[in-house]
Amino acid sequence: MKKSVLLGTLTVAGLAAGAAAAGTLDDVKARGVLNCGVTTGLVGFAAPDANGEWQGFDVAVCRAVAAAVLGDGNAVEFVPTTGKTRFTALASGEIDMLARNTTWTFSRDVDLKFEFTGVNYYDGQGFMVPADLGVSSALELDGATVCIQTGTTTELNLADYFAANGMSYEPVPIETNAEAQPLYLEGACDVYTTDRSGLLATRAAFENPGDHVVLPEIVSKEPLGPLVRHGDNDWGDIVRWTLNALITAEEVGVTSENLDTIAGETKNAEIKRLLGTEGTLGEMLGLDAEWAKRAIAVGGNYGEIFDANIGPDTAIGAERGYNAQWVDGGLLYSPPFR
Amino acid sequence: MSNSDNIVFVRTEMLPELPPPATETGVIKWLRENLFSSVTNSILTLISLYIIYQLLSGFLPWLFGGVWTTSSLKECREVLDGATGGCFSVLTERWNQLLFGFKYPPDQYWRIALAFVLLLIAIAPVLFQKLPRKLMYFTGLFPFIGFWLIWGGTLMTPIVILVGIIAGYIAFTRLEHNSFAMGAAGGILTAAVIIWLGGFVTGSMSGFLALEQVPSRDLGGFMLNLILGVVCVSLSLPIGIALALGRQSDMLIIKWICVVFIEFIRGVPLITLLFVANVVLAYFLPPGTNFDLILRVIIMITMFSSAYIAEVIRGGLAALPKGQYEAADSLGLDYAQSMQLIILPQALKISIPGIVNVAVGLFKDTTLVSVISMFDLVGMIRGPILASTEWNGVYWELWGFAVLLFFVVCYSISKYSQWLEQQLRTDHR
Numbered sequence: 091m092k093k094s095v096l097l098g099t100l101t102v103a104g105l106a107a108g109a110a111a112a113g114t115l116d117d118v119k120a121r122g123v124l125n126c127g128v129t130t131g132l133v134g135f136a137a138p139d140a141n142g143e144w145q146g147f148d149v150a151v152c153r154a155v156a157a158a159v160l161g162d163g164n165a166v167e168f169v170p171t172t173g174k175t176r177f178t179a180l181a182s183g184e185i186d187m188l189a190r191n192t193t194w195t196f197s198r199d200v201d202l203k204f205e206f207t208g209v210n211y212y213d214g215q216g217f218m219v220p221a222d223l224g225v226s227s228a229l230e231l232d233g234a235t236v237c238i239q240t241g242t243t244t245e246l247n248l249a250d251y252f253a254a255n256g257m258s259y260e261p262v263p264i265e266t267n268a269e270a271q272p273l274y275l276e277g278a279c280d281v282y283t284t285d286r287s288g289l290l291a292t293r294a295a296f297e298n299p300g301d302h303v304v305l306p307e308i309v310s311k312e313p314l315g316p317l318v319r320h321g322d323n324d325w326g327d328i329v330r331w332t333l334n335a336l337i338t339a340e341e342v343g344v345t346s347e348n349l350d351t352i353a354g355e356t357k358n359a360e361i362k363r364l365l366g367t368e369g370t371l372g373e374m375l376g377l378d379a380e381w382a383k384r385a386i387a388v389g390g391n392y393g394e395i396f397d398a399n400i401g402p403d404t405a406i407g408a409e410r411g412y413n414a415q416w417v418d419g420g421l422l423y424s425p426p427f428r
Numbered sequence: 429m430s431n432s433d434n435i436v437f438v439r440t441e442m443l444p445e446l447p448p449p450a451t452e453t454g455v456i457k458w459l460r461e462n463l464f465s466s467v468t469n470s471i472l473t474l475i476s477l478y479i480i481y482q483l484l485s486g487f488l489p490w491l492f493g494g495v496w497t498t499s500s501l502k503e504c505r506e507v508l509d510g511a512t513g514g515c516f517s518v519l520t521e522r523w524n525q526l527l528f529g530f531k532y533p534p535d536q537y538w539r540i541a542l543a544f545v546l547l548l549i550a551i552a553p554v555l556f557q558k559l560p561r562k563l564m565y566f567t568g569l570f571p572f573i574g575f576w577l578i579w580g581g582t583l584m585t586p587i588v589i590l591v592g593i594i595a596g597y598i599a600f601t602r603l604e605h606n607s608f609a610m611g612a613a614g615g616i617l618t619a620a621v622i623i624w625l626g627g628f629v630t631g632s633m634s635g636f637l638a639l640e641q642v643p644s645r646d647l648g649g650f651m652l653n654l655i656l657g658v659v660c661v662s663l664s665l666p667i668g669i670a671l672a673l674g675r676q677s678d679m680l681i682i683k684w685i686c687v688v689f690i691e692f693i694r695g696v697p698l699i700t701l702l703f704v705a706n707v708v709l710a711y712f713l714p715p716g717t718n719f720d721l722i723l724r725v726i727i728m729i730t731m732f733s734s735a736y737i738a739e740v741i742r743g744g745l746a747a748l749p750k751g752q753y754e755a756a757d758s759l760g761l762d763y764a765q766s767m768q769l770i771i772l773p774q775a776l777k778i779s780i781p782g783i784v785n786v787a788v789g790l791f792k793d794t795t796l797v798s799v800i801s802m803f804d805l806v807g808m809i810r811g812p813i814l815a816s817t818e819w820n821g822v823y824w825e826l827w828g829f830a831v832l833l834f835f836v837v838c839y840s841i842s843k844y845s846q847w848l849e850q851q852l853r854t855d856h857r
Contacts, residue, residue, distance in 0.1 A: 130801050131815025138812045140521060142530035167645075170801045170811065178707040268814040272823050295821030297505060405502075405817040 114186050114318070114325035115376055118159055123167045126152035127185040130170040132267065133291040134400040134408075135191050144168045147399040148189040151210055151316050151333060154385040155187065158332045158377060163388035173241050177202055180319060187329050189316040191285075193243045203320040207330035210315050210392075212412035212421050214308035215247050216286040218293060221303050223280060228307035232257040237270050237279035239263075244284055247310035267292060285312050291406045328375055335382035337424040338364060339391035341415050346390035349383060364427045371427060392422065490514050494825075500818035518822045519829055522813055526829065529648015529803050530812055536580075536640055540651055543577040546570060547658065555844060557851075578647070578655070580639035588626030592619040608764070644722040648803035650833055655722075656804075657791040657837075660729040664790075665783070667730065668737030669776075673767065675742060686738070693735035699796055701728040706800035725797055733790045740782035744775035777852050784845035788838045805830050 118124050128136040128148055136146040144166075153163040169185050180188045181203070191213075192198070194206040219225050228251075238245050240263045252259050262279045264270045271292055274282040282289070286308065293299050316333065318326045339345070342361050344352055353365040362368035366379030375381065389395045396413065400406045414420025450456055463473040493513030497520070498504040504515035519526065528540060550570035553563035572586035596619030604611035647655065674686035693701075705724040713719055748771060756766030776783075798807030809826045813819050 129811075129815075130803075130807065131811035131813075133815050133817055133820050137815040137817075138530045139816060140525070140818075142525070169645075170803070172799065172801050174703075174799075175707055175801055178711070182707075182711055266810060268810055268820075271821060291820065295501065297821075405820070 114322050115159065115328065118186055122160065123165050124152065124156040124160065124187070125167045125169055125185045126155070127169050127171045127176055127179050127188040127190055128152065129190045130172055132191060132288070133295070134287070134404065134406040136168075136189075145399070147211065147395060148191060148316075150389040150395040150399065151189045151336075152187070153388045154336060155316075155329055155332045157388045158335075158381040158385040159328060161384055163384075173239075177204070180204065180317070183319075186325070187316055187318050191287075191314045192317060194313045194315050194317075195243065198317075204317045205320055205323075205326045206315050206317045207326055208315050208333045209313040209421075210333060211287065211313075213285040213287050213312035213314055214412075215244050215283060215310040215312060216289050216308055217305040218274075218282045218289045218302055219280060219305065221301050225305070226303075228305045228309065229255060229257075231259065231281055233259065234280040235260040235262055235278070237262045237264055237274050237282045239267070239270070239284060240265065242284075243310070243312065248283055251309040271295065285314075287400065287406065287408055290408055291400075294405045294407060324376060328377070331375060332382070332385050334424040335364060335385055335427070336392040336395065337415075337422050338427055339382075339386045340393040341417065341422075341424065344386060344391060346387055346394060349387055353383075360427050486512075490824075496520055501821055502818075514825045515822055516825050518813070518819050518825055522808075522819070525649060525808055525813065526805060527649045528651050529646065529808060531646035531648065532642060532651075533640060533646075536642065539577045539580070539639065543574045544654075546573060546577075550574075555848075576639065578642070579644070580641040582630060582633065582635065583637035584626075584630040584633050588630055589623055592623035592626060595619060595622050644720050647722065649808055650805045652722075652797070652802065652804040653791070653794045653834075654837075656726065656729060656794040656797065659726055660733055660794075661787045661790060663726075663730045664734035664737050667734035669741055669772070671734060671738035672741035672745060675738065676745060689731075690735045690738050693731055694739070698729070698732050698793055699799060701732055702796055702800050704728070721802070725800075725802070729790065729794070733786055736786045737783060740779050740786060741775060743782065744777075744779035745771065747778050748774055780845055780849055780852070784841060788841055791838060791841070792834060805833065 128144065128146075131137045132146070134147055136144060136148045139145050149168070152166050152168065156166045157163040169179060171179050171185075171188070171190060176188055176190050176192065177198075179185050187207075188204075189210075191211065193213075194209065198204055199206055217228050217231065219231075225231065231252075236248060236259050238248055238261050245261075248259070248261070259281075262273065264273060267284065267288055270282055270284070273279060274292075275296070282292070284292075286304065289304050293302050293304065296302060316329055318329055338360070342358060342364070344361060344364065349365075352361060353367045356362065359368060363371055365383045366372050366381070370379070372379040372381045389398065396408075396410070397403065400408045402409060410418070410420060412421045414422065416423040447453065451460065464470040489512045491514065493508075493511060494516040495504045495507050495513055496516050498507055498515070498517040499521055501515055501518070504517055508515075524534065524537065528537060532540070547570065549563075550567045553559045553561065553567055569590070572590050576583055576586050596615040596617075599618040600611045600615030602611075603614040671686050671690060674682050675690065677683045677686070702725060705728045706721065709719065709724060752770060752774065753766070756770040759766075761769065795804055795806040797804050798810060801807070801811075803811060809830060813826065814822070
């Protein structure tokens with residue numbers, strides 16, 4: 091009897107594995123829900139609000155993909171992951187895609203066998219110090235105590251930067267951004283370092299934000315983007331081009347407000363291809379013609395999502411900077427929809 | 429001439445009773461004896477008073493000057509306008525999230541509240557021997573009712589499992605006189621068959637008394653800590669007893685299984701086991717299988733605490749004089765009877781402080797699940813609440829609230845155990 095149970099289990103396992111190999115797109119469609127990995131909470135990027143609805147910049151990417159594939163921006167199961175569990179969750183198939191302000195690096199792309207499908211936020215590591223410390227450049231930080239999150243790329247960047255400039259520092263390891271704030275405010279460390287978006291968000295929550303300065307130096311490149319598993323390129327294409335659709339929409343002036351009318355009025359062929367009134371781009375992805383239209387309808391184009399979640403009018407107050415369109419001198423440059 | 433003429437003054441009635449001197453009574457006496465009995469003590473008293481004053485003068489204005497009605501930290505700071513005071517409005521605004529997590533459907537909160545009240549009723553006859561014993565039937569039913577209330581779905585599922593277990597027990601009692609092992613095997617087999625057959629009934633009657641189904645992932649807040657704590661403590665007690673007895677057994681294989689299990693689990697940190705439950709198991713299981721995360725965590729925590737409880741009970745067993753074992757044998761009791769009637773009641777009584785110690789520690793350890801991205805009370809605070817734009821930057825109020833909740837529960841457990849020790853004290857001390 092035991093043997094038959096074992097065989098049965100193996101059969102089920104084999105069937106399940108076979109089903110998984112059939113493609114993430116089919117899995118998602120069959121399930122009717124997109125499993126999207128996000129952080130357990132980062133101001134502006136992903137956090138549930140008072141009603142338990144997930145909101146944020148990364149969350150918007152998940153919703154856009156869900157809308158493109160399933161036709162409903164709410165058909166997302168948000169799976170919260172920590173810095174330690176995020177990659178196993180993706181590799182084991184627990185989630186279909188990860189949008190968790192994850193830095194695109196060589197080893198994560200190649201060695202961990204993931205596929206970064208683009209960049210939704212160009213970040214860089216910065217330093218914040220109390221204004222009364224009188225420091226105006228990171229090069230004056232020799233011998234400082236530094237609060238730093240463990241297990242992140244920031245930890246490695248910090249070591250590289252201080253070694254390259256012949257300076258020494260005393261690290262104060264912390265687990266999350268939430269722990270860093272009181273430690274920094276109580277003076278347990280002179281400097282707090284993390285991505286600049288995080289520094290701005292942290293400073294915005296202080297009682298007296300003016301008492302702290304973010305130093306001008308940016309010591310690393312932190313391109314943050316969504317990622318999927320290696321080996322399922324069809325699914326990777328969908329996530330990549332959904333993100334590109336949001337970026338292109340801003341570039342060509344499609345917003346959530348003019349979405350319904352612009353396709354009929356415009357003479358711009360790229361808008362027509364994007365919105366599916368011309369060409370067969372959706373079909374090539376294995377989706378219908380209006381996939382991008384639905385993706386944009388959820389939260390608007392890239393600029394609208396940026397402004398709603400982390401832009402100058404929000405608590406974070408991030409400027410566009412590198413994250414402006416290439417025509418405005420930024421780095422956002424979507425390949426053409428053709 | 430009588431004698432009385434010579435005496436100048438004779439009191440004819442008793443003096444009224446005077447109150448004792450001021451220094452020998454009431455507050456003053458107490459103060460003199462306890463606080464100012466010597467110079468050194470007086471100085472120490474003054475220093476302590478000063479420290480207490482310093483602490484309270486900081487704490488009380490913060491507590492009583494707190495703001496309870498704003499909807500964000502910024503607003504709260506505006507209302508306070510530089511005055512000392514806590515932003516307790518984070519507690520009122522996120523009250524439901526702190527208790528139930530952020531995904532449990534709000535219109536179903538009554539189910540949790542009801543389950544909690546029923547839990548108190550179910551647990552009462554276990555804790556207090558004087559209550560009518562018939563209440564124990566309800567205690568036996570509670571796991572099924574509680575499961576149905578919290579997770580929802582059709583009532584048929586718990587009913588089928590209950591029927592299976594009862595049938596298994598009946599089969600066990602019928603077969604037990606042959607041998608214990610045969611009884612156990614028969615019982616388990618019967619229960620399995622009935623539950624398997626019942627699966628078809630459940631499938632066809634999925635609408636029977638169905639509540640809205642809530643997936644495990646949606647549980648959170650202090651409720652999750654309570655669920656994990658209650659389930660794991662109540663499961664690990666019987667398993668711990670079995671392990672402790674197994675470790676003392678004469679049967680070599682059973683003994684070594686128990687020894688290896690206990691020593692292995694005790695040699696591994698709980699957080700490692702939780703990571704195994706969350707991360708590593710996902711690699712071993714076939715993709716797509718969704719072996720419930722809470723179930724995995726319950727299994728791991730139960731294994732962990734039962735190993736510790738087993739060692740505590742082994743201590744109790746070892747403390748019994750050998751004469752007790754021999755006395756049981758000389759009465760002609762078999763192994764099961766002697767354990768049940770003679771050994772375990774005494775051993776468990778000795779082990780109470782240790783067991784309570786493990787239980788309290790275990791309850792607090794349930795907060796570790798926040799590390800594997802489950803939103804228990806600590807996970808809710810660390811994750812969603814502190815990461816929301818409204819409440820980013822509130823610390824003392826939130827963590828103070830968490831401390832208060834855990835303190836209330838743990839302190840009552842420890843008070844109860846002291847009371848229980850008093851009740852069970854039979855020696856002459």
